[in-house]
Amino acid sequence: MTAAADALTVRPAGDGDRAAVLDIERRAFDSDTEARLVDDLLADRTARPLISLIAERNGRPVGHVLFTAISLGEGNLASASILAPLAVVPEAQRSGVGTALVRDGLARLADERCDVVLVLGDPAYYGRFGFVPARGFGIRAPYPLPETWNDAWMAQRLSDRPLPPGTPVARPARSLDRPEYWLP
Numbered sequence: 001m002t003a004a005a006d007a008l009t010v011r012p013a014g015d016g017d018r019a020a021v022l023d024i025e026r027r028a029f030d031s032d033t034e035a036r037l038v039d040d041l042l043a044d045r046t047a048r049p050l051i052s053l054i055a056e057r058n059g060r061p062v063g064h065v066l067f068t069a070i071s072l073g074e075g076n077l078a079s080a081s082i083l084a085p086l087a088v089v090p091e092a093q094r095s096g097v098g099t100a101l102v103r104d105g106l107a108r109l110a111d112e113r114c115d116v117v118l119v120l121g122d123p124a125y126y127g128r129f130g131f132v133p134a135r136g137f138g139i140r141a142p143y144p145l146p147e148t149w150n151d152a153w154m155a156q157r158l159s160d161r162p163l164p165p166g167t168p169v170a171r172p173a174r175s176l177d178r179p180e181y182w183l184p
């Protein structure tokens with residue numbers, strides 16, 4: 001297969017991509033949970049502004065990532081976003097799709113003047129994109145995480161605008177603000 005034929009593209013997902021996006025989520029996680037979460041978040045006004053990106057290889061949908069609004073305390077003006085979930089279909093994993101989606105999303109968030117991006121995930125994977133433990137910024141997870149997950153709650157600054165003082169609790173969109181998404 002030539003490099004041109006193997007082209008990977010990333011673009012914003014529209015309403016017409018809903019079925020493809022949910023199918024990617026189901027296949028990546030082999031579960032309905034993330035597909036349901038994505039469907040809920042896409043319809044959730046408290047999740048806005050959001051960025052939903054779909055990756056296609058040779059025109060076929062292979063990956064999806066969603067970034068949704070997260071608040072860092074009442075009255076706080078910092079703009080924050082959370083990456084969740086990231087999904088790549090099994091046959092396309094470990095071929096750069098997740099990397100392309102995360103990098104594209106971070107660039108879009110920076111363009112939109114987002115100040116900080118959060119993620120709960122594997123530090124070995126997300127560390128390569130510049131995420132570091134969120135405790136360094138004093139940002140607490142919405143639910144008390146088990147100690148072994150402390151490094152998995154990560155953040156990345158996209159601006160040098162000040163964050164709220166103290167140790168704010170990050171409050172996600174209503175659909176994501178449920179303990180089952182945060183606790184083992």
Ligand SMILES: CC(C)(COP(=O)(O)OP(=O)(O)OC[C@H]1O[C@@H](n2cnc3c(N)ncnc32)[C@H](O)[C@@H]1OP(=O)(O)O)[C@@H](O)C(=O)NCCC(=O)NCCS
Binds near residue numbers: 088095098124
């Ligand atoms: C985890 C996931 C999103 C990674 O996307 P991907 O397209 O497969 O990964 P990429 O090809 O961009 O990156 C590959 C690199 O990441 C590493 N990697 C892949 N999955 C990893 C994981 N779960 N944990 C740690 N590292 C991982 C690989 O070792 C590889 O490293 P290398 O470049 O040094 O060889 C994808 O495998 C997936 O959808 N898995 C199932 C769903 C899931 O677990 N999502 C987690 C995020 S909520």
